[in-house]
Amino acid sequence: MRRPDLVRDYAEDLSLFEDRRWMALAAFGLVGLVVFVAALAPDYAVYVTTRVALYVIAAIGLNLLMGYAGQISLGHAAFLAIGAYTHTILYTKGAPLLVGVLVGAIVAGAFGFLVGIPSLRLEGPYLAISTLGFQVAVDQLLGRWEALTGGRMGLPVPAPEIFVELSPRVYALLCIAIAALVIVATYNLTRSRIGRAFVAIRDNETAAEAMGVDLVIYKTMAFAISAAITGLAGALLVHLSDSINPSNFTLLDSIELLVMIMVGGLASILGSVLGATLLVTLNHTLTAFRDYQAVAIGTILILVILFEPMGLRGRWLRIKTYFKAWPF
Amino acid sequence: MDLFLQNVLNGLSAGSVYALIAIGLVLIYRSSGVLHFAHGSFAMLATFVAFELHQQGLGLVPAFLGAAAVAFVLGAGTFRLLLDRAREGGSHAVVMMTIALFMVVEGLAGATWGSDTKDFNHYFSEPGIVTVAEGVFLSEHNAWINVVTCALVLLLALFFRFTRVGIAMRAVFDNEVAAELMGVRVRRLHAVTWGIASVLAAVAGLLLVPKVFLDPSMMFAPLLKAFAAAVLGGLASIPGAILGGWLLGVIETLAGAYISTEFQASIAFLIIIAVLALRPEGLLGRRTVTKV
Known part of the structure; x- marks a missing residue:
């Protein structure tokens, strides 16, 4: 067929x-x-695979906002942080794991909605600056509000447990399952009325509004959904170590998410998956060159922007077309 | 009262540095529509160049000139080789390109010079004190900062008013297409604008370095402050950037003196949020209406 x-x-x-x-x-x-x-897989590969699965989720969240709805965000690591901290606090107080994760995503989504409100009036560079401000503000708040977040020392994270304690392998499988669910769900979202409204806003705000897309609703919705998905990833990320602290969620992490979707390909679920996989794997294989990691990632990004603006996905499409049309 | 004046004066000195960086941001934004996240990194690099030249035994003045030359080439070259092409890819590509430059420059600087901080005290950091009025003092370093900034602002104003290049630049700011039709080499002027902006940032870095130690992330916080200053004054207005820088410096210092120093770091972002919510075009910016 x-x-x-x-x-x-x-x-x-x-x-x-x-x-x-x-x-x-x-x-x-x-x-x-x-x-x-x-x-x-050996233990370390299981760990890396789990990270890949979670960053795939986070990258999809950001891509939904930036690739599909065309709104830039330099502060998505803040949503990771909000999801992570909400979940950790609830989970420590005895909430079931999946409830904590879900609430983490919802709280992150609520913050996404709030950050989305200025986007109604701001465009391009101004939005970049205000989301950057949000990122730094959340970072500082997490570091200062010691009663809630443990300050710079961070919070301990209890081992993951659903009825029984989950081994890293089982936890990895759980994350892969959730990532697969997120992939299918966002895929369907992008083909729905909502996804088409996002794309219309990206391509031409005025035209979209004239066609009946309510900017107030859809722009804030794009921020909220995107932040919730990223928050989900953040909440699940905490169980990969035994504590979290604000240095896990800095501006550099936001940039890393941006690089993932730029390298993978904007406005593409496949691109998010490819980009996140590549970046996370690079992060864990280039450990010998720690000093040059930022340089390497930056150079990759520059090359992608100059020579392959559609990212890995564009390259993939071209390879596919080549073979499909072969020998022409 | 003296204390208040003293704080205002110190705030103006801090604000001068923000203003110098912010002017560069505004110049670049107005000419090519790029929000330059690597602006601070270029300044940092130029400061390191000055430091290295000085270590090699060069006098301070040649070292500073060398740093300025490097900054100019770096800025102009960046536009010509990278940003001009990235602009074709749309606004996301442009922002990401400057972020990539930020990563590359800071990463290279970190790998070359390490993350241990170095002292770079030069004659801007004389420990002497200037008495401004009775009971109000200015450290010689802050006096230098203010003098250099004012001189540069004056030079820039004269440059834009009286030189051919300056006038052409203003034409490009106002209407790129019309300027091109009148025979202005737009791309070359963009490159020159980037170069000038980077030199201003390098000066800011050199002025700041005796206060903050030389390390690869030294310009990050000042860059964020400069963004706040530029937004406060209006991202498209050069006088706005200067006013914004001074205002931010004074507000910050006063908040640190009268409210709490903890709070001082967050004030830039409060200002950004307040300005964007109440008056997105900034204090001196004009509201633009886009035709569709």
């Missing part, structure tokens, strides 16, 4: 899989990943 080259409607154009073969391939890949994590 190969998809015809002629695309007849919007849903078909954006369907998650082009045809059954790709669906089978994805299922195969997912099963392979699960087997790898559950049985084969």
Whole structure:
């Protein structure tokens, strides 16, 4: 059941899989990943895979806002932090793990809504500055509000537990499952009325408004959904170490998320997955060159912007078209 | 009262540095529409260059001139080679390009010079004291900061009023297409604007360094303050950037003196939020209406 080259409607154009073969391939890949994590991988690879899965979620969150809705945010690590801290505080007080994670995402989403309000009046550079301000403000607040956040010392994180204590492998599987859910959910969101409204706002705000897209609702919604998804990732991230502190969520982490989606490809779920996978893997393999890590990432980013503006996804599309049209 | 005046004076000195950085940000923003997140990194790099030249035995004046030359080439070259092309990719690509430059420059500086701080005291940091009025003093360092800033602002004003290049630059600020049609080489002027802006930032770095120690992240906080100053004055207004810088410096110092020093670091962001909420075009900016 190969998809015809002629695309007849919007849903078909954006369907998650082009045809059954790709669906089978994805299922195969997912099963392979699960087997790898559950049985084969060494402990360190399990840890890295978990991080990849969580950063995939976070990158998708940011891409929804920046790629689809066209609103820039230099403060997404702050949403990671809000999700992480909310979850940690609730979980320490005895809330079940998934409830804590969910509340973390919701609280981050609420903050996203608040940050989104200025976006109604601000554009481009001003929005960049105000989200940057938000990032630094959250960082300082987390460092100063010692009663709630433990200040610069941070908070201890109890081991993850759903009825029984989860081993790192089981936790990795949980994160992969949630990442897969997020991928499917955002994919569907982007093909829905809401996703199309985001794209319309990105392409031309005035035209979108004239076509009946309520800017107040959809712009703040873009911020809220994006922040909630990123907050979800933040909440799940805390269990990868036994404590969290504000230095886990600095401006550099925000930049790293931005680099992920720029390198992967804006306005693309596949791009977010590729970008997050590449960046996290690089972070954990280039440990010998710690000093040059920022230089390497910056250089990659410069090269991508100059030579491959659509990112890894653009390259992938071109490779695919090449083989599809071969020998022409 | 003397204490109050004293604080205002110290605030103006701090604000002068913010103003110098903010002027560069505004120049770059007005000419090419780029919000330059690596502006502070360029200043830091130029300061390191001056330090290294001085270590090699060069006098301070040649070292400073060398740093300024490096800053100019760095700024102009960055626009010509990277930003001009990134502009074709849209606003996200531009912002990300400057952020990438920030990472590369700070990363290289960190790898080359290490993250241990160095002292770079030069003659801007004479420990002497100037008496301004009875009971009001200014350290010689702060006096230098104010004098140099005022001189540069004056020079810049004359440059924009009387030189061919300055006038052409203003034409480009106002209407790039019209300027190009009148025979202005727009891209070259953008590059020169970037160069001048980077030199101003380098001066700010050199003025600041005796106060803060030389290290790769020394310009990060001042850059954030300069963003606040530029937003306060209006991101598209050069007088606004100067006014914004001085106001921010004074407000910050007064808040530190009368409210709490803890609070001092956050004040820039409170100002950003307040300005963007109440008057997004800034104090001296004009509200622009875009035709669709």
